[in-house]
Amino acid sequence: MPSPFPLTNAVTLHHDYTAYFYVRVCVAPCAVSLVKDIGARAEATGVCIASLQTDTTTAASGGGGGADGSADVILTTAACTLSAITDLARSLQNLPYAISTPIVMPVLQ
Numbered sequence: 001m002p003s004p005f006p007l008t009n010a011v012t013l014h015h016d017y018t019a020y021f022y023v024r025v026c027v028a029p030c031a032v033s034l035v036k037d038i039g040a041r042a043e044a045t046g047v048c049i050a051s052l053q054t055d056t057t058t059a060a061s062g063g064g065g066g067a068d069g070s071a072d073v074i075l076t077t078a079a080c081t082l083s084a085i086t087d088l089a090r091s092l093q094n095l096p097y098a099i100s101t102p103i104v105m106p107v108l109q
Helices: 034-045 082-093
Strands: 018-027 049-055 071-077 103-107
Touching: 018 082, 034 049, 034 071, 034 082, 082 103
Parallel strands: none
Antiparallel strands: 018 071, 018 103, 049 071
């Protein structure tokens, strides 16, 4: 039986695409030099930060951070490659006050 969707052309996949990204990581309370550390790591990986915000809403209200004072740090980036944002996420995960693995999502336009 022939395929209902025959592939007649070769398909090239680009695994290191360029996009804007959303990154969220939970950090411990009183993370001194947070902005400086994130900025330095972004610069080292070639990622340009478009915005950086913290969400200190308690977990009980359904928001980010927890009752212990932890906070979600949310950043959006300018256009960069997936490999650069992956390197940044690994670097952010190694921060001494990072509580969770960063969540990374491309932003659709």
